[in-house]
Every structure is written in structure tokens, then in C-alpha cells.
Amino acid sequence: MDFSLSEEQTIFRDSVARFVAEEYPFDRRQALVAEEPGYDGAHWRRFAELGWLAATLPEDYGGLGGTPVEGMLLAEQFGRGLVMSPYLATVVLGANAILHGGSEDQKRTLLPQVAEGRLKLAFAFAEPQSRYDLNDVATTARGEKSGYRIDGHKGVVFHAASADRIVVSARTAGDSRDPDGISLFLVDAKAEGLEARHYPTQDGGRASELRFDGVRVGAEDRLGEPGTEGSALPVIERVIDHAIASVCAEATGAMWAVYEQTLTYLKTREQFGRTLGSFQALQHRMVDVYMKCELAQSMVYEVTLHLDVPDAVVRGRAAASAKYEVGRNARDVGQEGVQLHGGIGMTFDLPIGHYLKRITMINSSFGDPRHQLRRYQHLSS
Amino acid sequence: MDFSLSEEQTIFRDSVARFVAEEYPFDRRQALVAEEPGYDGAHWRRFAELGWLAATLPEDYGGLGGTPVEGMLLAEQFGRGLVMSPYLATVVLGANAILHGGSEDQKRTLLPQVAEGRLKLAFAFAEPQSRYDLNDVATTARGEKSGYRIDGHKGVVFHAASADRIVVSARTAGDSRDPDGISLFLVDAKAEGLEARHYPTQDGGRASELRFDGVRVGAEDRLGEPGTEGSALPVIERVIDHAIASVCAEATGAMWAVYEQTLTYLKTREQFGRTLGSFQALQHRMVDVYMKCELAQSMVYEVTLHLDVPDAVVRGRAAASAKYEVGRNARDVGQEGVQLHGGIGMTFDLPIGHYLKRITMINSSFGDPRHQLRRYQHLSS
Amino acid sequence: MEIAYRPESEALREEIRAFCRDEVPEEFKRAVRHEGEIEGEDSRRWLRMLYEKGGWSAPGWSRELGGPGWTYEQQYVFERELALNDAPRVPLFGAGMIGPAIIEFGSRALQEQFLPAILKGEILWCQGYSEPNSGSDLASLQTSAVRDGDHYVLNGTKMWTSDGHHADWMFGLFRTDNSGKKQHGITVLLVDMRTPGIELRPILTFDGGHETNQTFFDDVRVPVGNRLGEEHLGWTVAKYILGLERFGTAEVSRSQSSLARLKRIARDQPSSGGRLVDDEDFADAITEVELELRALELTEQRFLFGPGGPDAMGAEASMLKIRGTEVQQRITELTAEALGYYSQPFVPEQLAEGYNEEPVGPTPAGYAARSYFNMRKTSIYSGSNEIQKNIIAKAVLGL
């Protein structure tokens, strides 16, 4: 049992931290998210050059073969700096969908492009009626002579406006909540019949409503080897567990930032002739904040270190429990950060409220704490 | 809208408070509950003389015709003083079963005896498998030529050892969870075939397991006018709502006592050269205790002032919501009382832990907070 | 003991319901249903409407002053029925706060100048209390008013000037003497917001809204006649104003409306192939807050209509503020949660009338998360909940 980072991992983490501190100060961040596309293209190229996009991809497909720990370190620092980018959409969601669901050929063709920063992706899996149920897919892909015709509505698709290609879940068989019969397709973002409504999200991110009206794709655009049609649900679940690990790490980074900024505020702000931090009631609440950060940190390890286990139930339990625990604690910490800052914590110009917004959006992504509690129970019974 | 007590009510409350302070100090209480029967027979006679047993009974049946408010005031003071007696079993449970379920003749015969302190009752409604479901009655009463034969097991029957007669729910028809088919019977405590196992409860109270093995009762021992056989569930629900009102008031009395005793302790106990009450973290927690007492107090009014409304759903919602809110807040207050006292709060010789025990036993009587939440939902849908 | 309203309150209740149904403009109700507020010209229009109903713009005022002369219970019913029927709030700063203070402390001239205008809703007010370095510790304020002949000259800056960008007048606390105890040397002045030297900088809240401002005073000249009460003794006036708020501190009826909307949303939202409201754990969360709210409602009623009536209420009001804001926050948080992914889009413009792009998600997507974020302010403003606990600890518990 050993919970220390290796030297390489420490160096990697520190280099990400340096980027965030130097290239992504809060005012720059606010300027970027206020304009389209919500991030700096030059940053994205830097991510590629520094190997961050490749970090968690296998060497066979142009990656650097890192472990999930590297992904965790990256996301934690992104969380600390409230970094908004298509990283989650492209590398965590899109690339993992190809990696775990694609054919050998698809992987060899597409993943190196992701690693090099030449291909951006989005993952369209949720629908207006599906809430957090991954098996709830009403979008259909009907087989035609040379491919498929896709019809349906995908909701709140992260960073679809930046994506070159979109991985779309659609039903090739079964009823709308059937675990079987779901397939994944690669759809060109400019495909005919695909109508997009892009919008910003509460936290300065980007998402889209995508309506597919007879969008045509070829047979080769279905992810996976021949004969795997209709069996994509386990792939989707695996991809979403990767996303859960990533946003849990991100949320925990945000929590530590809230903790540090609030602690600094308490140590410097004076009221009634004393620093706020000298008031015992606030001290004890700040101790609760600290403890919640540590608990969340532990659960980030839980999901990260179980991400590659072969048993999907073990992985799913780790992911569900982490998302639940991190979500609850992050919410509390985000709220306390605002509260302990007092009025100034409510302002748009201070980062603290923006952490709460990001934390809240993370909680409502990939299954909220309630959903994860239920999922954990189902996987345990 | 007026939440003031009348002058008579104020006098009544003060006289109960005086009795508790003078006749039932904590060490006397501890001595009484340590021995059988767990209370002082002389006190019981005083209750009768002072008109407390008669207070809430109608004048037609030997009572003083008071409102539920009088019952509330009595129970609150009993809660403050941790008074253990057969009051709940006899007057709240037993007498209300007769009042709301009995025939005119039964009421005229029995209730005056209760009012005068000559008859003690118990109410045997719960069974090992029933948990808090009042409709879950497996005990059977089979009709025989001149009466009924009762067989079954009633669990945790309060103060059955003191009772002269026991009101027993038993099924004259239907399956064990059927709302219909339940009747109430008056059984002599010394009836043949009735085997009792008496024991103390955690809080110094008394209860019993009662096993009915072919206990014979006459047709006239079934509560109610002729032709009402099998329709006792609404009566049982009404009786239990009276019990809920009573124990909610009692719990709230206990909460205020915990509040006052803890506050006194914080104001006098010194650590680190200061009174505990000067530590802000403890001040804020004590404020939470105060607020919970006030919220519970309000919900005691809720159930009390709705106890006699004709609509059983309105009454039931008030009872369920009060039992839920009082239960949760009482638990918190009881636990905080012990915690804020520190080590001394753990001792048998201080009242504070005994309040927590009484509160806990109240919570597991007549449906715990979870059960009441569910019940409230069902009654609201 | 009587839990029901008196007949005259019941009668008023019917009257207000009818008013809300028939007379309150749809666009006002629409704003409220989106967990929003009306402001600026709409507030003036709303006050005028209320005034014309018989002085409803000043619900606590006697008939002699032009108010409706309601009992406390009727005032309670009035506030409550407006909220329950999606009508806007009655702006508090005028008839609820500075009006009574002018009646109590104002010169004849100030009374003649302001009281009729307040009653008719011709003036929108803002409050000049907090400063960048005096938040919870209000008495440490430093914006100065230096006497210069018939004027005070103001310099400094006020924070959290809510609705300052719509206000005609400010009532503010200014430092006229720094030599004594900090509560001494504070003076209340009524300041015309168009006076030269006043500058407002909007303070956006992190949800993206603009409700409050920072106000800068640069040699702002205020006539001495605009002083309310004695020079240096403004703390007395401030405390008087603070003690006025009796009804609605707990926001019970606003929360009841929000809760009803939450329930509707939970019925509309899909979940597990059914409806969200049928998920037992979400239903439990709703019921829990519903029961918390009921306990709070009764507690407010007990405090208001117990022995001694509303005037007997002291620091108990702090409890209503604490619990009331906790309940509000919980309801808005659950509302955002109910929407799942559709709490995420930031498209507030789709709530506006005449919006004709394709909407994103169901209607509440336009306000749910923003309202949750915005409501975080409630446990901070008007004396943070921590300060309220200090007050209770001292005044009720004697600690």
C-alpha cells in the first residue's frame, strides 16, 4: 500500500500547476469564457505540445501510456484553476469511447490525431428524457443499404461546437430503455441533417442541443469491429466512469482551491478588530471544510486506482461511491466557501462563486450524488 | 390566530410543574424506576385527586372536558421531569381506545373509573412482525358461541404489568395486513391463557410481551356497538395519533429541560480559565439547540390543535409531521446535550443521558421519523 | 389558543386573492414564477397600484397616515397572500423602513416632503449602510459627513447598495465624529441620488445578475435639513429601523410558492423511465423541506401571535431569518437538482417575453441554477446567519 506519487508524476503535476498559475490567471480565464469558443486555441496547442492530450493514451495509438493517475493529476490542476477547455469532451469522453469501443483500425486512425491536438471530439450520449440513465436512448440508427440513418435529440452535449467529430449513441435495436441494442457512431460535426443549438453553461463551459434529422453515416462509422452492433452500453458505462474519475479529480482540485482561498481570507479579513479566523465558530467550520477536502481526495484515489480493473462491477462501485462522496462534500465546501467570504463571496469578480458553479455543474453531470447512491446499491446487491 | 394559554391553562400547567419539581426530583425518580412497579402508587392517586387523569376526558364520562391543550401541558411537564407512570398507557392509549372505539355503555362504565384512578389500562396493538404498521395484526379473535377466542403475540405493551384490563387488537377477519377485519377487545389482565413477560425499558419505563393462547372473552368485551366488528383500524389510528400528540409534547418538555440544563452547565463550567459558554463554537451549537426546541414546540401545537378535527387525513398529516419533526429535532438536542456536557454527560447520575434515552424510546414508539415521513407522503398524495 | 385566522383577516385574504387573480399584471406574476423580482419602473407601477387599492403600498400604516389601518394579523395575511399568488413583494425600503423612521425621528419638513410621496410610491429608496471595511461590524463605518455651513459634505464609499441603480433617494449612515465609541458619531442622512459627486459602480453577483452596487461619494453636499434624528446619534435610528421588520423575515410564503413550483417540476421531469417525483429519495427530500417549512411557518406564527403579539418579538426574529434562508436555499438547490443536465445551460434570455429562438430544455432551465446561486446571498445579507447566531446567543441564551 503506497499513496505517494512517483518522481515523474510529481514533475508532471508541477508542470500543469505552473501552466495554470502563469497562463490561466482568473481574469484571463474570465475573459476567455466570456467569448467564443470559451477557451484559447493556443492553450490547446500547448496541451498537445506538452503531451497532456497524449498522457493517458496507450503508446500503440500515439499516446504516452500513462496511468489513470496522470489523468487525475491533470484534472485536479484544471479544477484548481477553473480551466475550461474541450479536454473532458475530447480526451476523456471522445477518445475513451474510441479506445474502448472502436475497432483496431479506428483507434489507429483517430487516437493519434487526438494526441496531437488535430482532432476534437464530443460525446453525445444524454437525451432530454434520459436524465442520468445511460441505457435510456431513444435516438435511432436505422440500417440502410450502405450505412445508417440517425434520428433523435441529444441534450447538453459538452463542447460540441468545437468538435470535429461527434460520438453519438443511437439505438439499432430494442426499446428506448433496453440495455441491448445501443451502438456508437462517429458523426461529422458538419453532417447534413444535424442541427445544433450551442449555448454557454452556468460555469462558463459550452454545450449544445443536437437534433439529428436523417443524418447519414457509413457502416464504417459505427464504432467497433464488425458484428458488435448493439452492444455499446458497457463501452458507454466505461467511458462515463472515466469521465467520473476526471470530474471527481477536477472537483477536488476546486475544493482545495476554495479551502485555500477561504483560509487566506479568514486569516486576513478583520471584523470587530480581529481576524475572522480568530472566531472559533468559523474555525470549526473551516475544519469541516478541510476534512471534506481530505475525504473527497481519498475518493478520487478510489475511482482512479480502480479505473482499469477488469471487473466492471468493481470499477462501477468505485466510480459511483467516488462521485457520490465527492459530490456531497464538494457541494458543502463550495457553499461554505461563499458563506465564509460573506458579501464579497457573492461577487462575480471573485473566483469563489465560480468554483461553486463549476462544482454544481459537475454534480449534475454523469449522474448526481442521488443517482450514484442508487447505482452503488444496485451494483452491490 | 392566538397562541397564548388561557389563564386556567396557565394555572394548570404551573400546578403540574410544581408537582414535578417538588414531588419528583431526579434522585427520587431514579429510585422509583429502579424498583417495581416503576412509579409511586401515591403519585397516581394524586394524579386522580388533582383531576389530571380526568382532564382530557369528556364530562359525560366523568371527565373535566378539557381540550387537547390540557393533555399537551401535562405531557410537557412530565417530559421536563422525566416522569414515568402509566398515564400514557391508561389515559392516552387505553381511555382513548374506549372513548373512540367503545359503545356508549362501555364508555359510561369504564371511563369514570379511569378518571378516578380506579382502573389502569394498557393497549396491546403492536406485534413482533408489525413494526409500526397499525394494520399489521396477526393476532386472531375467532368467534365462538358466547364470545371470542384470542390467539397471538403482542409485543412491547407499555405498562401491561400495572394494567387491570388490556385493550387488544385482534383480527376477526382478513389477512394479516388487511385494513379491514380488525377489532378491539377488553381482556382482563389475569385472564386464563394470557402469559406475560414483563421487563423494564431503556428509559426506566415498563413493558411486556403478551402471549394469548386461547384467551376467552365475551361478546360484550369487544369494543364498540353491535355490528361494528372488524372496523377498528380507524379507531386505532385515532388513538395512536393521541399518543403521538402526547409523546411529542413529552419529548419537547424533555428538550427544553436539556436546553436549560446544558445552558446552565455552559454558563458555570470553566475550562482554560473561561466558562464553556464563552466559546463561540459552543455558543452557535447551543443556538442550534435552542432553535430545534422552538421548532419542536411549534409542531406540538400542530398536532395538538388538529387532534379533534373531523377529517382523519388532516389529523393524520398533523400527527405524522409533528412526530417526524419533533423526533428529528429531539434526537439532535438529546445528543448535543450529552456532548456539550462532556464526560459528565455520560454518567448515570446526571439526568442528561436519561433525557436522551427517553427521547430515543419516544422516537421508536408509534412510528419513528422515517415511518412518519412516509405516512405523511401517503396522506398527502 | 386558536390556529385559524380571525374573520376580518379571512375577508382580506379573499380580497387579496381576487386582486392577485384579476389585477396584478401577468408580466409581474411571470417574473415571480421564474423566481425573479420586478424592479425600477415596474416597482413604481406596482407601488402605485397598491396605493390605489387603499394605501396597500404602506401596509403597516394607520388610516390617519393614509395606510389601510390593518391589524397585525391582516398585515401578515397581506404579505402572505401576495406571495402565495405570485404577486411581487412590496418594496420594503420606503413605507416599511424609512417611512416609519421619518414619522418617529423626522422634522415636520421631512415628514411633509417624504411621507405622502412614500405612500404613493413615488420614491424608490436605497440603503447606505455597509462599507468595504465594515460588513458584519456595521458600526465601524467610515464614510464621512463633515459639516460645512448648511450642508454636510460626504466622502467615502458604501458597499452593497441594493437597487441603488433604480433609487431616487438613499437613507444612509455617515460618520460625523470619530472620537468616541464607534456607535457614537454616526448620523443618518437622506441623500438625493442625483446629487453631484455620487457615482455608482455595479456589483455583479456570481450568478450573473445585477442587483447591487458600490456607491462612491466625492464631496457630495447634503443639506443639513436632510438629517434624520440627532447628529451623531444615528445608531438609534438605525436600530429602530432594524426592529421594524416583523413580517416575512422567514419568507415562509415565498418559500411555499417556490416549493409548489419545485413539486410541479419534479412531476414534469423524467427519471428512470417514470417521473422524478416518484423517485423515493427525491420525494423524501421534498417532503423533508416541506415539513421544515411547516415547522418554520408555525414558529413564525407563534412568535407573532403569542403572548404579547408581534411587539414582544425580540431576538427570536433572528431565528426566523436563519431558518427561513436555509429553507429558501434548500428549495432552490433542489429545483436546480431536479433539472439534471438541464440545470446547466446558461440561457436566461429565454425567459423574456417575445423570445423566439428554440428554447433549451424545459422553462425552469432558464432560472433554476441561477436562482440557486443567487439565493446563497440570503444567508449573508441583512446580518449574516453567523451574526444572527451571535445575537441569539447573547440576547436569548444569555451567553
Place this chain on the structure above:
Amino acid sequence: MEIAYRPESEALREEIRAFCRDEVPEEFKRAVRHEGEIEGEDSRRWLRMLYEKGGWSAPGWSRELGGPGWTYEQQYVFERELALNDAPRVPLFGAGMIGPAIIEFGSRALQEQFLPAILKGEILWCQGYSEPNSGSDLASLQTSAVRDGDHYVLNGTKMWTSDGHHADWMFGLFRTDNSGKKQHGITVLLVDMRTPGIELRPILTFDGGHETNQTFFDDVRVPVGNRLGEEHLGWTVAKYILGLERFGTAEVSRSQSSLARLKRIARDQPSSGGRLVDDEDFADAITEVELELRALELTEQRFLFGPGGPDAMGAEASMLKIRGTEVQQRITELTAEALGYYSQPFVPEQLAEGYNEEPVGPTPAGYAARSYFNMRKTSIYSGSNEIQKNIIAKAVLGL
């Protein structure tokens, strides 16, 4: 990063499991399964058994000292597997606390007198720290030790002498000097509990149990040679002892066992015509505490086996104590709740072997509520959770 145990720990784990299965007496396991503890002669017997396994009675001791020479991870696994397999705890006061202190601070004579006896489990110890007027503020203690030739003469009283009624020896803190700072002038003495002038008064806890005592000292003479460390500098020894507790502060594995029992009870208990465990809200409550416990377990592991190992852990240990006791309390509370009405009977004797009256309710009825009540002590003893928060605020947060 590696979340799995090392091979030598896995091997030990198997060995301990087998030991628990095959060698730990059934009556010991029975007590643990009823959320109880063994005591007195049973503790001696248990220590002897552990000693004979190869020094397991002193799991932290090196081979040279006669201990098992385990790595930290193995010590962790040992504590854990005992708990998970219903074996009793290893009494802490001897080999875990005073033993190492004697090694660090004791004279050669004390080491020879006590270390082998501690290792073999021949001595049961109690602690003499708290006093009636020094609870959280331990350093304010006043029980005096006055030098008289070759002896100290003790007068005063100690509170919360846990297991004092079974103990052979006490290690206690006594006041030898009152002139300086309160941390100065404290001296550690080892006191034979049979010395004349010592009197014990049982302190019953409100659940009805007897675990602790008040100890009165009336001219109790203790040889100077029984002093541990320097005169007046006993605070250093006390802090050393406090820092020794590395494993099990959070009681994670004990809670895991209790949680497993709770789940079984919830499966056995009837509810709504089915089983309690199928009530979604009760199941949720169980799952919530299960996940809290998992987060706590991992946090303990991160603290113990992160950079620097267990020796790097400082005030973080306070967090483990706070959260650990909260989880324990929650589990026992839910266990009582699970029983419904059958949490009420007070019939502890029905747990005893050979009880042959008709039992009341299911077996856990004998202990569930008592265990809930008893567990309230955990957030109070060993430095209340409030004191632990003060420690974290100062040492970790720098407030």
C-alpha cells in the same frame, strides 16, 4: 501508487484470519458480536494467547524487544483482521502506550521490572490523567505528588479511570510544582493500584454500564523509583504517549464489522410486510454510512501510507478520530433504529451464556440501544471532538 497490500502483509492476513477462526475463544467473539468488550481475567487470558503467538501482544514492538517485528502495514493489517473477524481488541494501555514510554524514558530498573511483564500480558494498566476540574484542559490537573524522602505522597482525585477496577497498575500525571506555567510541574508516576490510600468509586454510564471510575488518593506513597522521566517534565512524556496511537484511531475495521451486523439485522427485521433492508430510505441510510466509512478508510490509509509513512502523520490523526467516532455513532444509532419497538426492552442479561428465560425480541434487542447510548462517549473521550477541531484549526489550518 499501489492500493493493494504487500505480499508479507497478505500472508499475515491469512494467518490472523486462521487464528481468529480456529483459536480465538467463541465467548470472546460472542462479546464482540454483541458490540461488547472483554475485560479483567478475560483480557489477561487474551493477552497471554497473543503473546504465545509470537509477541502479538505487543504488535508494535521489534523482535529484539520480543515483539513480532512487523512493518507498519502489517501492524495495520493485524489490528484490522482482528476486528473484521470478531476478535477482541489488544488492550492499548500496556504495550501500546506505557510500554514504549518506559522504553523511551524509563530507568533500567523500570524497564526490567515492566517490559517483560507487559509483553507477556501479566499487567493490566489504567491511565490517571483527567480530574474533576481538568477535562479538556488536561494541563490544569491538580492531584499532588509531594516529595517525602524516597517517596512521593499523592493526594487528590482522578476522573475517568477506565478499567481501573481491573487494573494492577496506573500510569498517571501528578502535580509536583504549581509555581510555573501549567504544563510545567507535572510528573509521571507508575502507581501500584494495591497501594494503601487508593480508593475507587465506580462511575456508571447512563446506558447502565460500568467501564470507568473515579480514583481517590489519600496520602498514597509511591517510591521515587516509579517516576517515569524527569520530575516536573511529565508533560513531555504525556505528549509522547499521545503521539503513539497510529493505528485504529478511526476504528474503521470495528465499524466495518458493526456495519455488517447492521446489514444482517436489517435483512432480518420485518417492515411493511417485507424486510427492513428493502425500505429504500433505510437502505439509503445504510449505504450513506457505508460510503462515509469507505472514504474514512481510504483517508486513514492515505495518511498512514502516503509520503513519509505513519510517522509523518500529525494533527491529521485528529480528523480520523472525529470522523471515526461520527461513523461509529451513526452505525450504532441505525442498529437501534432498525429494531423498532424492540430497541426498548432493557434486558441485557439475555445476552449472557446460559440464559434460559424466554428472550425478549431478537438477539440484538439485548444490546442495540445500550450500544448506541454507550457510543456517545466516543466523541467525548480521548480529547473531545471539539478539542480535536481546535487542534486541527491550529496545527493544520494555522488559525
